[in-house]
Every structure is written in structure tokens, then in C-alpha cells.
Amino acid sequence: MTSEEDLLCINTMRFLATDAIDQAKSGHPGAPLGASPIAYTVWKYFLKHNPNNPKWFNRDRFVLSCGHASMLLYSLLHLTGYDVSLDDIKNFRQWGSKTPGHPEYGITPGVETTTGPLGQGFATAVGMAIAEKHLAARFNLNGYDIIDHYTYVLCSDGDLMEGISSEAASLAGHLGLGHLIYLYDSNDISIEGSTNITFTEDIKKRFESCDFQVIGPIDGNDVEAIKDAIKLAQSDEAHPSIIICKTAIGFGSPNKQGKASSHGEPLGLEETILTKKALGWPTTDRFFVPEEAAKAMDAKVIGAKAEAAWEMLLRIYRAEFKEKGAELDALINGDIDQSYKDALAAIPNNDCATREASGAAINAAAPIIKELMGGSADLGPSCKTAIKNEKDFSKETPVGRNIHFGIREHAMGAIANGMALHGGIIPFVSTFMMFYDYMRSSVRLSALMGQRVIYVYTHDSIGLGEDGPTHQPIEQLIGMRSVPNLIVIRPCDAAETVSAWNYAINRTDGPTALVLSRQKLPALSHDAGIELINKGAYIAKDCDGNPDVLILATGSEVKLALDAQDKLAADGIKARVISMPSWELFEKQDAAYKESILPKEIKKRISIEAGSTIGWAKYVGDEGVSIGIDHFGASAPASELFKQFGITSDAVIEAAKKMK
């Protein structure tokens, strides 16, 4: 059953969507027409939120995983009272508007995460639910449920076809995330036609196999049925739920309902009018919002009350639990105890693999920064990402901060995004560098959303040896460097690694990727302390007088450069060695600093890095030489590979002498 008022509101959403899409001459009307009743029911009858404060910490999160249905979300934001005006909606998909083609975090108040690449929202929501469960376990004391909210997700056939959603569901079910509720807009249509042509899974069985509560199928047009289903979902605190809602894509459109053609192109004015007529909607005004609908959907008052009640609870909580209250406040405000820097600075610069140094950094910082929480895609013992003396985050001990993600890199990245977006958590996640390839889409979204996610990538080159070319990164480093707003740091020793961790923790406007060695690296001497790598490149060791040649290196190759420098000096060639752990940070420096490191008049330049040489030409210039690996690796002991592939100090020496 759907009441008249409900239907009025739903149709208001539907036609705001079609009108905006017609106006933009671009967009996806099918999902808003079909799934508006679902989203409406969540927002009207369940969602705890305050349109006046989209950042209220204990709000329910709503994720539109099928991001192409963006107009559905914008309609909700407008109608419930967020700072999204009717003019914003009329500007759908235009330059500089608040209403881009797919929902973008940071652009539109109330948008919890950027979606569009299918499956990402589905998995990101798992991260939000993990954050909620963990923080609840840490802060909810004596019946004060200070952290207590749901994460709702509207998802589509496309989300469920993507492998990332299987990974995420498997973990969500394993962890028993009872506050996570998926509403599956099951409309049996994808772009190439009926889902019958390729997607015929038994969805109920699939999610049962992952220990979900599966509800439905229900009629996705029936508000009462959706309400009942959500109540049922909420009643099971021990399992995530998925509600299968049967809907019709392009609902109401006489010529497009149930057809793939309604998915990704405007109905067009004519068909929109036919649809309005079919659903009994006035056809004279576009962007029509009936007063009753506006009134019924306005959530500003009820939202403000809800937040005020929580603030009241928080005040009592603070009074009763002084320390925890202060901890929670700091966490909500993002205030980090800066003494972690001292703890990092105290780590000695010993000879060790940089992954080991990274493990030391995590374990120095984690006792101070309780926000640090993370783990690995089943490579914790190799990536050295376990926080010692901390429990695992699990059903039984949600207070734990070590997460076993399983061999699910793609979901891991998205889950990290969800944890960061939720707030109160600084997530770090790890795998072998090669498997960055499995999670590129999630890392890209960290960067696009400007989220503080720390990616720990170990086994960063042929230096891993025998596992061979499937495990040896070649193009992964340049791959990371090319992602806008991703800071990539490849440290050469423990000191640079610790400094990299310092940078990554401090950074609040985007993700950082730490690229670490499997093999032991010698400690080099530095005097720049904890901010050693902050400028991206520095003179690791200079020569006496003006250099004849500049040698640029990163990570494990810095030592090779230093060895070459010594031998060249013996032959009367003066070389400056530049450690360049981060291109992106170096690019942020002013011209004077850059010139002080890489003087324009010194044209003889050599770079050495055990990976693709692409991009180095910018730094070595027309007369320079880049030593690297522009082919796949091979299976053999690491020392053999460095020799065979010419990543040696001898290669640097030879190049330098040739230039002379």
C-alpha cells in the first residue's frame, strides 16, 4: 500500500528527475522513475539526518550505489531541505553546478560518497558500517548509544554484477554488520537488455551464502511493504540485510517502462508528458513541487530535533565519562594527538626493509592515534601492518583495530574510503604493490574524494625476486603517480619511511600511497628529521663543488646511486645524488627549491629506478638517461634480477662516463 501523500511525494521526485534530465539533455531517468518509492520510504520513514547539518556525526548514512540515479538523490536533498535549490536542480549536469551527472562527495551537501563506477558504493557502505560498529564498541558505555546509526544503500543489478560487491558482501556478512541495510532495485534490465541475457543468479541464495538476512522479493512500488521490510532488516542486529525490491525501470513511461532505452538517455519532452499523464501529473509546469509534497518531505525540523536530542545525550555522556567524552570530541573534530610525531621520531634508522620500518611506524603511532585502523588483504605478515597488542575487528571484538580483509583488494580500497568518509577513523590498508592493479578504481575514488586513506604497498619491485613477473611491479609506480591527488612516496630507508608515515597521517586532503621494499635496505644518514620527505626530493649526498652530473633515485635504488657516486668521485667525476621519494611533493615546491636541487644548467642527469622509465624524461631532460625496466620481470633471486636487468651502480657509472 502506498498512501496518496506518499505517492504525491514520490511522483514529485520522479518528475523533478525527468524534468532535470530533459533540461540537461543528458542523464538517466529509468532508475529515478523506478526506484523513487524505495529511496523515498527510507528517507521519509527511517533516515535519521539533519538537512541543516549534513556533517552530523551520528546521522544515518545513505549511499546511492547506482550513482547514475543521481537525480533521485538530488530530488531528495532538495525536498528534505538540504542546501540544494530548485535552481541547482535546473542546472543538473552543468559546469560548476551542485548537481553533477553522478553524485560527488564534496560538491553537494548530503552526498555521502562519490558513486558512478558500479559496485563502489556497495563496498564503501561496508566501510561506513565497520566504522559505526567499531566506534559504537569503543564509545557506547552503560547504555549510552552515542554512536548508533544505520547505513542504507540503494543498489542496482549493475552493482551486484561487479565482483567488488561479492567481495564486500562476503566480508559484511562475515563481520555481522547488523546496521547495514541494502535495498536492491531489481528491475531486470541492464543496458544490453533483459538481465536474462547474462545475469540469472539466485540472489536470495547468493546473499544467504554470505550470511545476510535476505528479505523479499517485495513490490518496490509499495511503500508499506518497503517499510515492513526495513523494520525487519533493522530487527536483525546480527546480520546485514538486503531487501530485494522488484521494480520497473522507467516506471510510468508508456513507451519506455521496462526497457533498456529508459536507462541512459532523457525521456524527451514528449515522452515525459506522456509519462506525467500516465501517472496523473500536471503537464503544464516543469519542475513542479506541490505544496503538500514540499511540506510532507521537509525534514529540517525533525532533523534538527533529532540532532538536538543526540547533542543532549552527548552532553550527559561527556559529564559522566570525561575522558571518553574528550576522546570522542577530538575524534569527531579530527584533532590528532600530535605527540605521535615524537613517537615516530624515536624510531631508529636501522638497516631494514622499508616494510619493516613501516610496521614500526604503525606501531609507534597507533597507541597514540586511536583513529588508526586497518589491515591487509591477507598479507598482513608480509606487509607488516598488524597493530600489536590490538584485537582483530570481528563480530566478537568490534573494538579491535586490526582488520582481516581477506583476499579482496578491490573491496578493501572501497571499505577504506567508507571508513574515512564516515569519520573518526584513519584507515590504512595493505597488499603487495602488484595488487594495486586489483583496486585501482577504489584508490582513484579516494583521490577524487580527497579522503585520508593510507595505502601500504610492499614488495615494490623485482627486489621481491623469485615470485616472478606476475608479482613484480613495473608500471604500477607510474600508474600511481599519474592519479591526480594521490601522493606517492617510495622511501629509501627506515628514516624516509617513518617520515612518509608522518606525512600520510598529517595529510587531510587526500590519500597517500607508501611504496615499500620487501628486501632489506641500508640506513642512510639524514638530518632533516621527521619531515625528511616533505619536499619530495632532496640532496642525499652532494659532491664537493659544482656537480658534473645529477643522479636521481628512489627507494632501493638510492643506495646504488650513492655507490656510483663514490666510484665516480674516484674517477674525478663529481656527482650529486638526489633522493626523490615523491614526484608529487617535489612538484608542489617553489621554483627556487626545485632549482636548488636540479639546477637548470646541469644537463647531465641520470635517473635510476627499478620500474618503468616513463615520466622520468621530465626530470632528466633531453640529454639525460633513465635507467629502469620497461619490460616484464622474471623469476629468479633478486640480486640476479638487478644484475640481469642492469639496475646497478655500474650502469649509473657507465651512463655518467658516456655523458662526459
Added chain:
Amino acid sequence: MTSEEDLLCINTMRFLATDAIDQAKSGHPGAPLGASPIAYTVWKYFLKHNPNNPKWFNRDRFVLSCGHASMLLYSLLHLTGYDVSLDDIKNFRQWGSKTPGHPEYGITPGVETTTGPLGQGFATAVGMAIAEKHLAARFNLNGYDIIDHYTYVLCSDGDLMEGISSEAASLAGHLGLGHLIYLYDSNDISIEGSTNITFTEDIKKRFESCDFQVIGPIDGNDVEAIKDAIKLAQSDEAHPSIIICKTAIGFGSPNKQGKASSHGEPLGLEETILTKKALGWPTTDRFFVPEEAAKAMDAKVIGAKAEAAWEMLLRIYRAEFKEKGAELDALINGDIDQSYKDALAAIPNNDCATREASGAAINAAAPIIKELMGGSADLGPSCKTAIKNEKDFSKETPVGRNIHFGIREHAMGAIANGMALHGGIIPFVSTFMMFYDYMRSSVRLSALMGQRVIYVYTHDSIGLGEDGPTHQPIEQLIGMRSVPNLIVIRPCDAAETVSAWNYAINRTDGPTALVLSRQKLPALSHDAGIELINKGAYIAKDCDGNPDVLILATGSEVKLALDAQDKLAADGIKARVISMPSWELFEKQDAAYKESILPKEIKKRISIEAGSTIGWAKYVGDEGVSIGIDHFGASAPASELFKQFGITSDAVIEAAKKMK
């Protein structure tokens, strides 16, 4: 039950593995110890193969999806009679050996596909089974089952955790691939410990939800039980099967059985001796192969007979079905009807989106090259990859050549690899360029294995407009360019697109990525015919006399360069415009050709491309300028975005004038 002879053979395999791993001081003994009975049973009692001809077309395929168990496979190859000697096994994981750390296609005879990155083998096998089913439907006439083989896969917990295996299983079940049989080595252990800590799916339900026949759990140490299960799997022609085999990782090792520590490091000599003792194995000789085991496992005679019988059948087939026989021979030999070039050459160079031109090329070539088979990850109508007048490949019509992959990019790439590896198929697969990010690992394997897979990536830049930054490639182009052995072509018009297709079809030693526009592009005039793009870069339009400036452009930006050239000419600046659709092909040219296009003495150079500028410095040099986009895109009409982001002919003109 396991007979004494079986056990002798199995233990031979087990200890060849542990001895080789100990010798290499590196490797993964846990899986060979645990799963040898499973693989042994397949090879001994079921696998139709001929060690003397690893390329026999109608052999059964065996995929070791858990590639870290490589020694298990090398033991089988050695013992059954492939060209893998005991010395090769002693050289496990050494430079130049036939026995790399993970199985590598092309290095070791009998290795059907490169594995190691988890889940890839699982999905690649689906491609092999699709190829088999399709070719069987095309060639099996009147009871002559000339194409009729199984694809067996040994897979592990890790394979099943990766999302790619869910995608692949969903499609395999949907397609009813009855000749596809998975043996799941379920040992309840992954690197971080018991699978209980993160992987608690109900596997039976999961695969039932994908319409698999699920068999077991059975005792993975019981050869008779495994035989019965495989027979049951074979008996169901309508569904893929998965046999759940319960095993113990590190079986037999007194101190490591059932423990994660047996997974990824050598047992060590001491523990190996204890294990040998525990399993009643002589401890004196290493690499011990009992004569009875050698005899029992030698498959050379039986293999030769099997192939001879098939050759006989083929001779009869050829006699009875002349045309089909010739077609099959050509297909097996990889002989392509070269008249497709004429069909391509006949495509007019009209103004159109390059995705449209690509669709025309597919449809010109497909009637001639029956090996072409492919489709899209639910974006066929946008990527223009449907072969007209061809059926869909489906349960009902396996003879069809259009595949609906569903929104499963990662599996799609691996499936394409499997089809190419099987032989007889030239696969092409498509999605939006952005979603290359979802499938990078599979594309990398195409390149590493040198497989002819044609990747069609459309919507190649901000030119897609309103869908916004989640859909607009920025770093994807340089991402592709950095993959060794992947040829990337971004054509500027229909003629270049057709030429790119010609190149991609002709290439037999690796994959090609075609990077295509959503938006219409004007036809430019060329006179190089079908091989237009083969040199990677050429002078699109020269100036009179020596150029003052070189303008390099690709794809949609070539027209901007030409516009700038005209306007610069009016201002007395002579510019040469170079269309550079493929860096990789240009790099293959000799120095003289490169110099003829990019004369060293001309230092004033400008590149323009609507994507990351990384890497262009190599071509524009120290004094050059690269116009591109080093930040994320935005949601707005395409024309607005080109203007806002400065990807315009005016930007080129300004840069040229500044250089003057």
C-alpha cells in the same frame, strides 16, 4: 580410497615439490603437499593430453588457478612426460629456468595460462570453456565431436575470495558451461591464518546461486572419492561443476600441516625430512622418483594414442565435410583470410565518432574472419561492438559470436585471455575507457602472455561530457601505455580507427587497446591506406619549408592541432602537425624515421592530448610544452569542458607564440 600406486605417485609429486622449494630456498610447499591427490587424479584418470604435443588442439585444458602451487604442476609435467626435466625442476625459480615461481605461459610446455594473481586462472578457464563450447557448436557435425574437451581448474580459497571469481562463476553458470570443472582445494587456511577469520561463506550455496552443480565436500586425499566426483561432474553437461575437496595445507608435515606457515616458505631441510618420514618416504635421496611412479605416470604413449585417434577422426571429418574441414584447419593453424583487409579498406572515412568507425570495422571484418568473437561489459550499444546478423553466444545458441559479459569487466578480460589461449578465437572486448581500471590485472596478463586480445575502450576523455569525473579518463591512457607489450592506439578519425583494427587483427604477439571517442570527429585526409597508423606517428599536415614548431596530438585533439596550424600560418608561424596515435608503434621505428617526423634540431614542440601529460616530456623535450589535463574532470557538456580545461586550438596557438 587411494591405492598404493596412487599414493606412491602422489608422494613423488609432493616431495619433488618440497625438495625443489627447499633447493630454491623460496616457494610454496603447502598447496603441493595438500592438493597433489586432486591434481594427480585429474591427470592420471581423466586428462586427455599428449605430453609430446602440448599444443594438440582438442586436449583437455588444466588450469592451476592457485599459481603459487606451481611445483605441483611442474611435477606433473615432468612425470607425465613433457619437456620438463628433473634438472629443470632442480632449477626451480632460477634465472632462465623453465620452472619459474608461478606458472608462466610460453615458458614451460604444458602450462596453459600464467597464474599467480589470484582469481585470474578461475576466470581464464571460463574463456577456454566458452571457446570450446562455441567451436564445438560450429564444427561438430553429424556426431563427429571434433571439438570436445574439458577444462579442469584447481583453485583455492584465495581464488574464491577475489571478486573476479564471482563474476566469472556467475557468467559460467548462466552460460551452462558443462565442460568446465573446478576442483576447489578447500584447506581452510590463508596467509593470515584460518579462513574463519574472514572467509566464512557457504560455498555450496554460493555456487548453487550461480547455477553450478556443486559436489562435495569430499575428502581431497581420497583418490576414489575424487574420481567419483569428477565422473559426476562430467555427467552434467548442462552446468559447470565445482567439487569441494577438503584438504590439509602442508599435508604430512609434523610441524606445519594445517598451518599458514606452510603456505609461502620452504619447509626447510629438517622439516622436509620429518615430513618424508611421516609419509614413509625415503629420506636419503632428494628429488627421488621411484621407478614405479615414473612408469605409472608416464602419459606419452596413451597421449600419443589419444591424439592419433583424434587425427583419424579429423581425417574422416575433412573428407566428409570439405569446407568445414578446411575452415577448421585454417582456424587451428591461425590462418586468417587476408581479404578482410579489402573489406576494411572499403570503409569510407566519414565524419563520425571513432567508436562508430570501430563498429564498422568489426562488422566489415567479422563476416570474413569467423574467429572474431566478443562483446561488451553491458555497454555494447555504446561501445558499438555488436556483430550484426550474428546470434548471441548463449546456452541455446552457442554458435553465436556476440557475448553479453554483463557488468563484469575484470572477468571479461580474463575470459578474453582464455579464449585467445584456447585458440581458434580472436577475442575483442569492450567497455568505457574508465573501466579499464576494473580490469587492469587481466589486461596485464594478456600482455605478459603475448595474447591477441583486442580491447575496445570508448568514451576516451572529457569528451564524454556530463557523466563527470568518475567516467572521464585522465590517467588511463598513460596507464595503458606503461604496460609492457600492450600496444595502445588512439585514432583521430575513422581512417585511423580502421587502420588500428587492421593492426590489432594482424598482431599475433600481444594485445592491442583501441582508445575511441564518444563524440563525432571530423574525417581528416590521409593517403597511407590501411597501414596508416602502423608507424605510430606520421605527419598529418606539414607546413611549407622548415617548421618553426612541431605540434603532436592524438585522437580528438589532432583536429585542434590542425586548426591551430592554420591560424599560426596566418601569423607567419610554420607548424608541422604530427598525428601520434601510438607511442609504442612509434618507438619501434628506426632512428631515421623518428628523425624524419621529429627532427632533433626543432626544439619548439607542443603536445596536446585530453589526458595526463605524464610521459610527453620525452617527445616535446626541455623546451616543449605539454597541453593536457593533470587533474580530475567535471560534469558538464563536453564543449564546455574542453574550453574550461584549456584543451583548445587557442591554447596551442598561445603556447606556440610564447615560444617564438
